[in-house]
Amino acid sequence: MEYIHRHINPKMALISRSFEDWYKKFSKEEKIWIITAFIVAIILATTTVTWHIFDSKHQVPSYSKEIDPYVFKEMAINFSREYNNKFIPPNVDIYIAAQQYYWSVQKIILKKNTDYRFYVASLDVIHGFTIVGNGVVYNLMVMPGMTYGFTINFNKEGKYYVICSEYCGYGHGEMRMIIEVIT
Numbered sequence: 021m022e023y024i025h026r027h028i029n030p031k032m033a034l035i036s037r038s039f040e041d042w043y044k045k046f047s048k049e050e051k052i053w054i055i056t057a058f059i060v061a062i063i064l065a066t067t068t069v070t071w072h073i074f075d076s077k078h079q080v081p082s083y084s085k086e087i088d089p090y091v092f093k094e095m096a097i098n099f100s101r102e103y104n105n106k107f108i109p110p111n112v113d114i115y116i117a118a119q120q121y122y123w124s125v126q127k128i129i130l131k132k133n134t135d136y137r138f139y140v141a142s143l144d145v146i147h148g149f150t151i152v153g154n155g156v157v158y159n160l161m162v163m164p165g166m167t168y169g170f171t172i173n174f175n176k177e178g179k180y181y182v183i184c185s186e187y188c189g190y191g192h193g194e195m196r197m198i199i200e201v202i203t
């Protein structure tokens with residue numbers, strides 16, 4: 021211990037207190053470190069609890085449920101037949117199935133500033149449902165056997181892209197879908 025104290029500038033390094041030093045007051049450097057760590061811990065804890073209030077549209081799915089993939093496939097096919105490449109009226113729920121290597125719809129058209137309810141499920145392996153574009157990033161891991169439901173409201177018109185963000189095989193990069201938001 022003596023050796024360390026003689027060769028390291030105590031202002032530069034954090035040196036653990038020796039057993040003999042326990043009664044001494046904290047040095048200024050130690051106090052700064054303790055206060056800094058405490059402030060960081062408070063910020064992290066507060067952010068964890070309050071984040072959903074400030075960023076409610078990017079929350080984790082508000083709904084998830086086990087589902088028979090054959091049942092969901094039927095719903096996704098019906099949705100795709102009726103609405104692929106078309107405008108989705110605000111009161112219609114959106115069903116998207118992920119499968120190696122495509123989404124069950126290629127393009128949907130949504131209205132700006134409108135809440136849309138999405139349901140996404142995988143029919144085979146893990147996929148990632150990720151919406152990117154116009155400053156928006158929404159990411160959802162889609163595990164087989166589950167349906168995930170969430171509400172999205174796009175406040176900017178334009179094109180958004182849905183890509184797969186979980187590597188699912190050789191055609192992973194081909195999984196693309198377009199969401200067009202109009203006024």
Ligand SMILES: [Cu+2]
Pocket residue numbers: 146147148184185186187188189192195
């Ligand atoms: Cu994929």
